[in-house]
Amino acid sequence: MMTASTSPSAPFAGMMAAYMMSTPTLNDIHEAQDRIAGHAHRTPVFTSRSLNEQAGASLFFKCENLQRVGAFKFRGATNAVRSLADEDASKGVATHSSGNHAQALALAARERGIPAYIVMPQNAPAVKRAAVAGYGGEIILCESTLAARESTLSEVVRETGATFIHPYEHPMVIAGQGTAAVELLEQAPGLDMVITPVGGGGLLAGTAIAVKGLAPSIRVLAAEPAGADDAHRSLRDGQLHPSVDPQTICDGLLTSVGEIAFAVMQEHVERVVLVEDDAVVAAMRLIWERMKLVIEPSAAVPLAAILGDDLDVSGMRIGVILSGGNVDLGALPF
């Protein structure tokens, strides 16, 4: 583990300016497919008769919980890491995250043989630190404030020359996440609708670009916890609202939607359906019990929307991206 001070340095936003506003295309997603092939799994699509009966629709679950590191994040991280020129790559990659992106970036970097510097708050759970370290990530601890995380990350980048890989506000990350939807459309032909959860918006944006590029008639929706409804409010008002003090069991969906994702949402996403946490827990339990799949709460949000009264899905064929399966078995909500 290396250490770094938390003294202020170049502002975080400045580091991102170079690529920040570039929206990936379907072609970027096809290139990502080639880049991640042999590294990321082509995950299976599962169905469940009893969930179909309950929904009154045909549901096709794209099992990114069975992806490497247990989440779709490995697609975007691998694409970003493998997009780097050799000279840049040799200096490594860096990010701040205590979640699935941190593990994904650590493993993607290890597979390219380069270092990954992961800035994590000191109060991150030991199990998450152990997971990142297990994938070969070099952990730099900092105070648990956003300012400390950003300044620590800036310092790490300055000292090492590593390339910052943002968890979602990065075109190659978004393009990588979009590969799941390309596979889903091949595996489940004739869909009427695709639904993903939305947190930072990387999965949603990649999915929307892929789906609308390949089959514009397929509707793209997002599902979001009511206690972290920034994507819903942003799409409704036509302007980006940050996530303020989000309260939800969905620990993967606490972040604010990014600017790239918001632009894609405005163009391609029909609606953000809100669901309460108790509906999320019930949907999660259904998938565990009926499909025998371990998923994290964030991954259950789309099914909660489908089973709720707010969205009419009767008779439709719906693709659902089960985003991840990293959950603390010692602290389950049921």
Added chain:
Amino acid sequence: MMTASTSPSAPFAGMMAAYMMSTPTLNDIHEAQDRIAGHAHRTPVFTSRSLNEQAGASLFFKCENLQRVGAFKFRGATNAVRSLADEDASKGVATHSSGNHAQALALAARERGIPAYIVMPQNAPAVKRAAVAGYGGEIILCESTLAARESTLSEVVRETGATFIHPYEHPMVIAGQGTAAVELLEQAPGLDMVITPVGGGGLLAGTAIAVKGLAPSIRVLAAEPAGADDAHRSLRDGQLHPSVDPQTICDGLLTSVGEIAFAVMQEHVERVVLVEDDAVVAAMRLIWERMKLVIEPSAAVPLAAILGDDLDVSGMRIGVILSGGNVDLGALPF
């Protein structure tokens, strides 16, 4: 729900005499494949890099937790139900069970459009009764003694003309269970060993007949909880010992090995490896965490044996049958 008295009637053993001692063949298993096609799933085989590293071997998990009703039992029940002549079938099938066989038989019968009479003890958990009823089974409650279960079942059979389908001591049930191994050998070529859990022995016997018939050089082993070690003792001593007061978390492995299964074991099964419950829970947790699969404790027994010190598996290619995934999420052992 129908009711039945528990007065003594024809002895239980007598009902079984007609088919009891007939051992199924590889040909019976191939016929079972045709019979269950389109009803039972051809379940996937999954692998895990981290579990392979931990085991020092290549493990191929046959996911019968993803089978219909969440367990391999649906194969045997379907084969037995579909083996019946129309006239017999029209009177229905019957069994006594509060576990996966009860659910499997109920669904297999419903799919043939015939009744299934399931004798269950009055103290069976409500969730298990609901599961059987949910698959259309007609539940007959009785006292929670073996004598009451047997006499109640006899009475049901006498009154309805239904055919008794034993959970494991039945050649068509064993042949059906053997279809999982046939698929496994196709899906994972070049195996050195196949391991199954053993309770009544239906899965083990079907697996052994399939594997030894198709590829005699593949070793067939069983894994058993140390607190329910009747199969181990029986194979060791060359005579069938009953299971007396078994104590294990593996609620699917409490029954005594049947006579057909014991004969097959003596011919084909190299060894029954014993594992303690704490090793079972640890193995179960590994499969949940690393493979994101919900399995029941009984299904984790083979991995516990592989990871234990008692069995040398280094460098081997091993097929593991994950027997089922029906577990009470409200009462997990971790």
